């Protein structure tokens with residue numbers, strides 16, 4: 001192929017292919033030359049300097065593959081005097097990101113939005129560390145454009161996710177109508193949520209009509225302060241979390257007792273592996289089977305499970321009045337059950353009954369919160385957890401929020 005054709009194929013503005021230094025089964029190496037001289041953009045201060053060129057280095061950067069072969073470009077980079085700090089600086093090229101081209105970095109960012117860094121690295125022939133560096137750089141760059149300014153949501157949901165053991169959390173705010181995480185931050189509680197409301201400003205806060213959350217005290221004090229008109233809803237998604245936690249506490253207690261009494265049949269059912277089946281919200285054969293066995297083996301767990309399912313009657317009621325009747329019936333059944341975690345929950349829902357019933361004013365569907373929560377869980381599992389919380393926040397945005405490659409700017 002003529003070098004002119006290769007230049008055309010590459011399509012890098014103001015650069016041409018001078019010659020090919022290597023071309024084997026695995027890789028092609030092309031040496032580039034600048035077509036027209038242009039002033040250096042300084043990598044130190046970002047300004048254009050017209051100082052004479054001090055020296056020129058060559059950097060080897062990877063570009064998108066051609067015909068299944070990896071492509072490496074040998075790019076001349078000039079060094080010149082920076083007028084700001086009087087040191088010799090290398091020039092900055094807009095189409096490069098470190099040791100790869102911008103379009104290659106973009107490819108990595110697209111891949112890491114659907115799979116792990118490790119898998120993406122394997123696919124492209126790069127090590128994890130390099131994928132991490134490029135991915136993070138791209139996300140940070142995009143975050144400046146897309147995450148800094150937020151459009152106020154009409155209906156939103158606030159949710160916390162643990163990112164590490166020992167109660168380390170991040171808070172996510174979801175725009176329910178646009179089905180996206182629009183803001184997130186390390187930590188939880190009032191001070192964190194205040195940050196979100198401050199960012200929106202008074203005018204932005206005024207546009208919010210309904211907020212779904214778990215109705216925790218810290219959340220309420222921040223939300224009531226900033227959103228005077230919005231309806232606060234304790235939605236089904238957050239209620240399910242409370243219910244699941246209560247059932248799981250009962251399960252653990254009964255499992256401990258079953259083990260002490262050497263009850264193998266019951267231990268097998270209550271074992272952690274079965275936990276996910278018990279927590280499922282849909283009815284499956286496996287779950288029905290377990291429920292049948294539990295009915296005869298352990299009443300406490302069986303009853304907690306039934307109470308959990310019964311709560312649905314509050315949300316499926318025809319109107320607020322019917323829901324209130326069902327909620328009252330549920331609360332007294334929970335208190336009468338004598339199962340402490342459910343008794344506690346009965347009192348909790350009594351205190352928060354207005355927020356539960358607000359569902360009938362601001363009908364917030366909890367399906368999207370649930371879907372995003374599952375996506376984040378999967379993200380954590382796939383990456384075997386995150387040590388770096390800033391990166392985790394960016395990854396949440398990439399997989400469920402404003403940094404998704406599916407949203408073009």
Ligand SMILES: [Zn+2]
Pocket residue numbers: 042043044045046047049081082083084085089
């Ligand atoms: Zn400079």
